[in-house]
Amino acid sequence: MNLFVAILIFCVILFIGWYFYNKTQKKSLFYANFLQFCEFIKNEIGFFQNNLKEILSKKEYSSNEFNSLIEDFKKNENIDIWCKEQKILDANEIVQIKNFFAKLGRLDVQSQTNEIETFLKYLEEKISDIKTKHLKKAKLTFSLSVMLGLLAFIIII
Numbered sequence: 001m002n003l004f005v006a007i008l009i010f011c012v013i014l015f016i017g018w019y020f021y022n023k024t025q026k027k028s029l030f031y032a033n034f035l036q037f038c039e040f041i042k043n044e045i046g047f048f049q050n051n052l053k054e055i056l057s058k059k060e061y062s063s064n065e066f067n068s069l070i071e072d073f074k075k076n077e078n079i080d081i082w083c084k085e086q087k088i089l090d091a092n093e094i095v096q097i098k099n100f101f102a103k104l105g106r107l108d109v110q111s112q113t114n115e116i117e118t119f120l121k122y123l124e125e126k127i128s129d130i131k132t133k134h135l136k137k138a139k140l141t142f143s144l145s146v147m148l149g150l151l152a153f154i155i156i157i
Contacts, residue, residue: 006156010149017145024138026065027088028130033066034097035123042116045109052105073101096122 037059044055056074061067065088072082079101083094100119107115 002156006153009156010153013145013149013152017142017149021138021142023088024130024134026063028127028135029063030065030088031123031127031130033061033063035120035127036061037066037070038116038120038123041104042113042120045116046113069097073104078102093126 040059041055044058053074056070061070065086069079069082069086072079079098083098086094089097096119100115103115104112
């Protein structure tokens with residue numbers, strides 16, 4: 001019986017650590033896809049001058065969260081539904097993304113390109129911050145959860 005309880009507690013603690021690590025990984029992938037999207041859309045708007053519907057339909061991304069964001073924007077011309085359903089971003093990040101999508105497709109080519117450039121700088125800073133701080137904390141959290149799980153396992157047995 002003790003062995004069963006020890007394994008159960010170890011698995012629960014390990015799952016909690018994995019959850020936080022996985023959430024940070026998804027956030028990192030989301031922002032990497034967002035950076036790709038912004039570079040792609042900047043070229044499409046500035047060079048090819050395609051309309052927004054064509055641009056949004058051209059590419060698929062590796063982050064499920066980012067793909068659902070694009071799909072929501074294509075369907076509704078806003079991202080309110082996505083903002084309520086997503087689980088990886090905090091309130092400040094959502095406000096930044098909402099502001100970007102509120103302006104997307106509503107400005108002339110030059111203003112839109114400048115707006116995308118500004119958001120690209122924000123995304124690069126965000127990705128750098130995630131890689132330097134958040135991923136290290138997530139790895140540490142996962143490692144500590146493994147050690148804590150093993151400690152709990154040993155104590156219970």
